[in-house]
Amino acid sequence: MSENLFIHPENYFTQNTPPENLSDIIRNTSDFIAENAKHGIPIVLVTSGGTTVPLENNTVRFVDNFSAGTRGAISAEFFLKSGYSVIFLHRKHSLQPFNRKYATPELGFLDFFTTNSSGSISVKEQYQKSMSSDISLFNNAILQKRLYMPSFISLSDYLFSLREITKLLGKLGSKACFYLAAAVSDFFIPNDQMSEHKIQSSEGELFLKMSQVPKFLKPLVKSWAPRSFVISFKLETDESLLEEKARKSLEKYGHQAVIANMLHTRKFVVWIILNDNIQKPEEIHLTQAQIDQSFEIEDLIIQRIVQLHNSFINSEKSRI
Amino acid sequence: MSENLFIHPENYFTQNTPPENLSDIIRNTSDFIAENAKHGIPIVLVTSGGTTVPLENNTVRFVDNFSAGTRGAISAEFFLKSGYSVIFLHRKHSLQPFNRKYATPELGFLDFFTTNSSGSISVKEQYQKSMSSDISLFNNAILQKRLYMPSFISLSDYLFSLREITKLLGKLGSKACFYLAAAVSDFFIPNDQMSEHKIQSSEGELFLKMSQVPKFLKPLVKSWAPRSFVISFKLETDESLLEEKARKSLEKYGHQAVIANMLHTRKFVVWIILNDNIQKPEEIHLTQAQIDQSFEIEDLIIQRIVQLHNSFINSEKSRI
Numbered sequence: 001m002s003e004n005l006f007i008h009p010e011n012y013f014t015q016n017t018p019p020e021n022l023s024d025i026i027r028n029t030s031d032f033i034a035e036n037a038k039h040g041i042p043i044v045l046v047t048s049g050g051t052t053v054p055l056e057n058n059t060v061r062f063v064d065n066f067s068a069g070t071r072g073a074i075s076a077e078f079f080l081k082s083g084y085s086v087i088f089l090h091r092k093h094s095l096q097p098f099n100r101k102y103a104t105p106e107l108g109f110l111d112f113f114t115t116n117s118s119g120s121i122s123v124k125e126q127y128q129k130s131m132s133s134d135i136s137l138f139n140n141a142i143l144q145k146r147l148y149m150p151s152f153i154s155l156s157d158y159l160f161s162l163r164e165i166t167k168l169l170g171k172l173g174s175k176a177c178f179y180l181a182a183a184v185s186d187f188f189i190p191n192d193q194m195s196e197h198k199i200q201s202s203e204g205e206l207f208l209k210m211s212q213v214p215k216f217l218k219p220l221v222k223s224w225a226p227r228s229f230v231i232s233f234k235l236e237t238d239e240s241l242l243e244e245k246a247r248k249s250l251e252k253y254g255h256q257a258v259i260a261n262m263l264h265t266r267k268f269v270v271w272i273i274l275n276d277n278i279q280k281p282e283e284i285h286l287t288q289a290q291i292d293q294s295f296e297i298e299d300l301i302i303q304r305i306v307q308l309h310n311s312f313i314n315s316e317k318s319r320i
Numbered sequence: 321m322s323e324n325l326f327i328h329p330e331n332y333f334t335q336n337t338p339p340e341n342l343s344d345i346i347r348n349t350s351d352f353i354a355e356n357a358k359h360g361i362p363i364v365l366v367t368s369g370g371t372t373v374p375l376e377n378n379t380v381r382f383v384d385n386f387s388a389g390t391r392g393a394i395s396a397e398f399f400l401k402s403g404y405s406v407i408f409l410h411r412k413h414s415l416q417p418f419n420r421k422y423a424t425p426e427l428g429f430l431d432f433f434t435t436n437s438s439g440s441i442s443v444k445e446q447y448q449k450s451m452s453s454d455i456s457l458f459n460n461a462i463l464q465k466r467l468y469m470p471s472f473i474s475l476s477d478y479l480f481s482l483r484e485i486t487k488l489l490g491k492l493g494s495k496a497c498f499y500l501a502a503a504v505s506d507f508f509i510p511n512d513q514m515s516e517h518k519i520q521s522s523e524g525e526l527f528l529k530m531s532q533v534p535k536f537l538k539p540l541v542k543s544w545a546p547r548s549f550v551i552s553f554k555l556e557t558d559e560s561l562l563e564e565k566a567r568k569s570l571e572k573y574g575h576q577a578v579i580a581n582m583l584h585t586r587k588f589v590v591w592i593i594l595n596d597n598i599q600k601p602e603e604i605h606l607t608q609a610q611i612d613q614s615f616e617i618e619d620l621i622i623q624r625i626v627q628l629h630n631s632f633i634n635s636e637k638s639r640i
Contacts, residue, residue: 028396029542030588038582052384055383056557060385060386060555060557060583061384061385061386061505062383062386063371063375063381063382063383063384064381064383064384064386065380065381066380066381066382067490070371083506096428098428098430099428099429099430102426102429102430103429108416108418108419108421108423108458108469109422109429109460110418110419110422110451110454110455110459112457113460114455114459115452115455115459119452119453119456120441120448120452121442121448121451121452121455122441128440128441131430131433131441132435132439132441133439135430135433135434135435138430138431139431139434139435140429140432143599149428183380185381186526187525188528192359204531204532205529205530205532206507206528206529206530207505207528207529207530208525208526208527208528208530209526209527210525210526210527211524211526211527212524212525214334222621235379235380237376249457260451262525263380263568274512277386286354299418
């Protein structure tokens, strides 16, 4: 495999166009970090949802990654509950913390309501209690600047935003946590190889040559946030590859932990693999009783991540 | 171009698996048609949103078609307003009639509400009026069985559902209308050529060979609903191709009309191209004043479609 098939991460940024709202994201992120740092509140960046890669410059078709954003949205709620403030960098229209339960009803949003004869609106009885609690938690998190929710659609929007947010947050050193749960595309079509207009279908077959997306975890860990606590995710469908791929990733990028999970069991079991060659993967799973009570595995995952992050902060302190 | 590159529509159904809920969709559609036919209410099938095609059997990645479902959702509202009942076959989680305005707020669903100190929920003042009207319209349409909303995600789910619904609705003859606004994939990877597990990214480049999706408009017009009123859509990014492609489609499939539109101007201008070689395309566009007042072009489109459908019904009657 010749090396020139691979694109260098920094070259990616010179060959692609940043999202229009990047300067807003930078400004809002700076304000958010300053506000929370003032009160000594730890901050986590949670990335969530899938990135898209266009197949055409005038985009009609794109390759998407399967992800509703469930893991990221629930995790953000538990980070908030654990005292963290959260930058929630998410795929536009994917699930958001607290909103997630109301985002995708079978009969649509309006099914939560009734109106009386005078036209005044009320929430149906069965939803009142949970909705009332979620509205308070969500509105308070926004008002108190504990939650900031920038969004992306394409891979390129995601990567530009990730780089800028990470460089800002990385300045907090060991106190900053990165929880990279977004499902990021592995392949894309470089701008200069993309079809200008909608690909025509009269030719019978379509051949696509896609290039590998540069591995951005490398500059993230080495130079954007070199002293921070970084957790990546590994999702596979073939269990035999899971631990080996997680260990290789830790070896290659040098970050602190990988959360490994299988596509079909990811709501019930995950493994935390730490950056040492000693410990076996830590399994976190729900019991049948917990599953029956709709307990969410992210509750357990975040408890453990917070412990690990605290140990990391303390070990950094003792080193200084 | 050799003919064996193309898959026959009927073969597609033997080579792919129907969605699990297909028998529910068939039963619900039959009931819906019977109920509306009893009251002499005309029925339109509106298809809406994009279909996905998986790149792997254990799906992590898929090719998607750009479509939020805006055209379909708004059109369904205006069909209801014009006295039609609507089967709204839509991409799951794409925009739905009446719900669409509340589906994608920047700050999420819960931003529409406030709670007071006792925990009771109310809708923020600025949304009350429009939301109250939409809740009534939506709930009444569902309760009165004027609106049925089956959904799909993949191309294959869409095609199986489309075939069954069309065969049932086609029995109404000229009184049935088909408004095929969904953005259907043009290319897919046949089951037997698909990767079983998540495609690995260590190889540097990805080559995909995709086959052309069979043209289902052909059996739809020729055999599933041969006496009904069928409108298809053509979306392009290159205007020079638009009319020619619309005319070719009418020639090839023999349906009644194509609504042609350009990706970047589709909210302001469309052209209706009728199945004759005489008339120029009918342009329907919004004036600047209408755009300023957030008038929706679907209002004008559906008014014209209803006229055309009525003429079609009358010409069928006079022929008998």
